[in-house]
Amino acid sequence: MEDLDPRCIEGCAEEQLRTLEAFGFTWDGPVEYQSRRTAHYQEALERLRAAGVTFECSCSRRELASEAAALGRYPGTCRTGARHPGPTATRLRIDEGLALAVEDLFQGPIQWPAGTLGDVIIRRRDGVFAYQLAVVVDDALQGVTTVVRGADLLESTGWQIALGRALGLPAPRYGHLPLLTEPGGAKLAKSRRSLALEPQRAGEQLLTVLTLLRQAPPRALAGAPAREVLAWALEHWSSAPLHGLRQIALPASTGP
Ligand SMILES: [Zn+2]
Numbered sequence: 001m002e003d004l005d006p007r008c009i010e011g012c013a014e015e016q017l018r019t020l021e022a023f024g025f026t027w028d029g030p031v032e033y034q035s036r037r038t039a040h041y042q043e044a045l046e047r048l049r050a051a052g053v054t055f056e057c058s059c060s061r062r063e064l065a066s067e068a069a070a071l072g073r074y075p076g077t078c079r080t081g082a083r084h085p086g087p088t089a090t091r092l093r094i095d096e097g098l099a100l101a102v103e104d105l106f107q108g109p110i111q112w113p114a115g116t117l118g119d120v121i122i123r124r125r126d127g128v129f130a131y132q133l134a135v136v137v138d139d140a141l142q143g144v145t146t147v148v149r150g151a152d153l154l155e156s157t158g159w160q161i162a163l164g165r166a167l168g169l170p171a172p173r174y175g176h177l178p179l180l181t182e183p184g185g186a187k188l189a190k191s192r193r194s195l196a197l198e199p200q201r202a203g204e205q206l207l208t209v210l211t212l213l214r215q216a217p218p219r220a221l222a223g224a225p226a227r228e229v230l231a232w233a234l235e236h237w238s239s240a241p242l243h244g245l246r247q248i249a250l251p252a253s254t255g256p
Pocket of ligand 1: 056057058059076077078079083
C-alpha cells in the first residue's frame with residue numbers, strides 16, 4: 001500500500017482493499033504499508049550514501065523547470081554541492097554513460113540511451129522517501145518477480161532498474177499495460193463518471209475491460225460473477241494483441 005505521502009486520505013487504503021476483493025483479487029500474506037516500512041528505505045538510503053552515489057540537491061521545481069525541460073532530464077546542477085543553503089532532496093547520481101534496455105512483457109524492447117535518465121530523487125525535500133526508492137526496496141524484500149502496471153509508469157522503470165542495480169537487488173520482469181483514453185486519444189477525463197469502479201457490477205466491468213484489452217471473452221460469461229470472469233482470464237490471457245500498445249481509445253459512445 002503506497003501511503004508514504006502524508007496527503008493520503010484516511011480510510012482510502014481500506015476501501016481500495018475492499019474494492020479489490022469485490023473484483024475477485026486475492027494476495028499472498030498480509031498487506032504491507034509503506035508508511036510502516038521506512039526503516040527499510042532509510043537503510044537503503046544509507047547504503048547508497050555510503051557507496052558515494054548520492055548527492056544533496058537544493059533545486060526547486062521552479063528553478064529546474066526551464067533547464068530540465070531543455071535537456072529532458074535533471075541537469076546535474078548540484079552534483080558538486082547544493083547550489084544554495086536550505087532544505088535539500090537526495091538524488092541518486094546516474095552515470096551519463098549508463099544505457100539500459102529491457103524486454104517488456106507487453107511493450108517489447110524498451111531502451112534508455114546513455115545520458116537520458118538524469119539523477120533521480122530518492123528522498124524528497126520534505127524528508128519523505130520517494131516512490132522510486134520505496135517500490136524498488138519493497139519489490140525486492142517481498143520477492144516480487146514480475147511487475148505489471150500501466151504504461152504511464154514506463155518512464156519510471158529506467159530509474160527503478162538503475163536503483164535496483166545500485167542496491168545490488170535482483171531485477172524483476174516488467175509488463176506495462178496500455179492506458180485507456182478518451183475516444184480521440186486524449187487523457188481520460190475525470191468527469192467520466194461512468195468509468196468509476198462499481199463493486200456490485202464487478203463481473204460486468206471486468207468483462208468490459210477484458211474486451212478493451214483485446215482478450216475477446218466469450219458471450220457465455222455475461223452475468224457471471226467476478227471470480228468466474230477472472231478465472232477465464234487467467235486461463236486464456238494472451239499478451240500478443242497488446243504488443244507495443246501504449247494506449248487504447250474508448251469506443252465513442254460506450255464506457256465500462
Ligand atoms: Zn539541484
